Amino acid sequence: MLIASPPATGGPSLDPLHDLAQLTEYPFMVSALEAGTIVAVMAGVVGWFMVLRRQTFAGHTLSVMAFPGASGALLIGLSAAAGYFLVAGLVALAIGLAASGEARDTRGRESAFTGAIQAFGLACGFLFLSLYHGVLSNYESLLFGSFLGVTSSQVLALAAVAAAALAMLAIAGRPLLFASIDAGVAATRGVPTRAVGVGFLLLLGLAVAETAQITGALLVFALLVAPAATAQLITPRIGLSLALSIVIGVLVTWIGLALAYFYGYPVGFYITTIAFAAYVLARAVTAVADRAGPLISRSRPFAADR
């Protein structure tokens, strides 16, 4: 997580080309940049739908399921990846079935269900870990990952999962969008909103399970929610805000990785801080624009009004 020995030069120079050469000098940094870019693109798209559907809590729950997944796999001797996918898939299914069974006016009870599942999953993870008699020494890397230890085969696996997730979204994107923006109308038009909802949560679980192995449970959540929410604040246009979500995610990841490389504090700290700053900035700008008058103000992003 921390870079053990910062580069000899100590910090970035004023020459961007020189800095870039320095950044890509080591193979581990190249792998980290590749993995970060793939994660940011996938999280930008999947997270955009997650924020639109107001399923941030479910997304967070799925991403912390990395902890019981990893520790459970450790206990029974499975590979960690199998544990991640198994637990995330089960939880996504449970939340999806419970959530779609509820009417819209029962959001409190639905989130109680998600919360109970999350706490139970974490409690199981803690139990697995204490049964394993392992020392909880690397829980930090469970939470914020080991971005800088990514191997090139992990980058390939990540790219394959990202491509699969994006392909599925490309196929199901239209009905998903329809069902997300107006579930009632979509249902009367014959969109299977329940199946679409459960399917999306499964996809979210898949994306998160693959990503969390590299970025850790909390960082993947930050990349899911922050760029997407910022983009949806900036513009209500669907295509534009999707593209913006990807761009913001990639930029935040690159800058965060570069800062961690040069100054040597955790990547997770830089990425979450920059993402948060971007969101606050977007909020401030939209607030000013809203106040400046009806001519240049826009209606609130469609997601927030539902």
Added chain:
Amino acid sequence: MFAHEFFRNALLAGSFVALACGTVGYFVVLRAQVFAGDALSHVAFTGALAAAAAGVDTRVGLFAATAVVALVLGGIGRRAGDDDAAIGITFAWVLGLGVFFLALFSEGSGGGNGLLGARALFGSIFGLSAGEARLAAVIAAAIAAAVLAIARPLLFASVDPAVARARGVPVRALGLAFLVLIGATAAQATQAIGALLLLGLLAAPAGAAHRLTANPYRALALSALLALASVWAGLALSYAVPSLPPSTAIVSIATALYALALLLAAAVESSAPAPPQPAGGRN
């Protein structure tokens, strides 16, 4: 079992923490603020680490961090705690800060940060001293009392904010005050059951109570009772099975009670067309 001092301390602190979590949790579920509760309980982790990095008492960090973030959440949500993307971003950042403090702290001390982090995340109810247990009990009792004191207007403001505002209920101030109360609950429960598992005691008993009865005061009492039962049974179970960590036992029993309540409610609904439930959410 009661002959051991550590168990009596755990029982004392745990009982009052359960009462606080149960009463606060009822409103958390009613107001659909489980995610805010989740965020605030994670913030407690950062608070504990920040205090460790700065070298002050852990409790100072816990209460300061949760109170500040509760106010921020109340400020950025158009209606306090409404905007779940904003909550998500804020607490992702606060957790990033937590890791930063962890890095600072481990630079300073060299070791032991894993233990401290684990304690903050998963709690150590059997490790409380008599003084700590008494203090936790007093704070938890104060939180429960505060919630009961504002229960009536808070209920009104939660079920129908527009009408409540028209009747002169300070809806926004109540919302902020309640978020701070959630934060205080998270801060004081972190030492006992841990930042990550606290959500189980906030959400599960309250979720079960909401399923079992539509009467708000009965549900409030039931929620506190279920939380209390989870803590007692969890402590006893963990005492009987030493390899089972107490916080895991508590959260597992709370979840089992919730699952039972879901089944019971489903059975009742299918056997007779039940009267419509009151609106659980806010819209």
